[in-house]
Amino acid sequence: MNTARAARIWDLPVRLGHWALAISIAIAWLTAEEEAWRVVHIIAGCTAGAVVLFRLVWGIVGSTPARFGAFLRGPGAAWAELRSHLAGHARARSSHTVVGGWAALGLLGLALGTALSGLAGYRFDDIEALSELHEALAEGLLVLIGVHLAGVAVMSLLERQNLPRSMITGRAPNAPEAGVRSHPLAALTLAAWCGLAVWWLTRWLGLPL
Numbered sequence: 001m002n003t004a005r006a007a008r009i010w011d012l013p014v015r016l017g018h019w020a021l022a023i024s025i026a027i028a029w030l031t032a033e034e035e036a037w038r039v040v041h042i043i044a045g046c047t048a049g050a051v052v053l054f055r056l057v058w059g060i061v062g063s064t065p066a067r068f069g070a071f072l073r074g075p076g077a078a079w080a081e082l083r084s085h086l087a088g089h090a091r092a093r094s095s096h097t098v099v100g101g102w103a104a105l106g107l108l109g110l111a112l113g114t115a116l117s118g119l120a121g122y123r124f125d126d127i128e129a130l131s132e133l134h135e136a137l138a139e140g141l142l143v144l145i146g147v148h149l150a151g152v153a154v155m156s157l158l159e160r161q162n163l164p165r166s167m168i169t170g171r172a173p174n175a176p177e178a179g180v181r182s183h184p185l186a187a188l189t190l191a192a193w194c195g196l197a198v199w200w201l202t203r204w205l206g207l208p209l
């Protein structure tokens, strides 16, 4: 990677949020079936939900590449991106691709829906439809995560850059603008918000902690 041109496009809250979401969803998935792991499953799900709520706010007030306005664009923009890839042009990357942006919104939406239906299903366990909805959303999320990982691998090859590494370091080669600020205070707020939300929800649910 040409480090001289590798500007930061992902601030700390985006990166911390991404990996917290990925890890909490992996834990929730691994502990979904076992009654003995139910508390861990619920805490992981609540963490995922809290991360998504923060990300929705950060998508409005956060740094430019993190904003929904920067990456949620119409089919015309997706078509222009595709043509530029087919023509072999190295794309200057300043946020998600158009398709990647919509997939990100889908992942956030499904993760939040899965968390909320799980919470409601646990709290109101006499309503069978809630747990069925929870399972259906979780399956949809799993499929979209598979598509997401395949998309990340394909785009890393097409763009000849390591996208997972960018999601760790925040930096992307050929980024067109001066980099964004890191926003450590917002990252701290994300961590505090998740801690508080999970603590409150465990009390609301009456979890045996």
Ligand code: HEM
Residues within 6 Å of the ligand: 014, 017, 018, 021, 022, 023, 025, 026, 055, 066, 095, 096, 097, 100, 104, 105, 107, 108, 111, 145, 148, 149, 152, 163, 164, 165, 166, 167
């Ligand atoms: C090892 C597993 C994973 C890797 C390597 C990975 C990698 C990435 C990368 C590279 C991006 C940025 C794509 C781009 O440059 O446009 C991204 C974005 C994203 N990923 Fe993942 N991902 C993983 C797992 C997950 C999981 C499990 C979820 C769960 C929902 C997830 C949700 C998202 C979301 C919501 C975004 C958009 C980030 C934002 O704008 O805040 N990822 N991922």
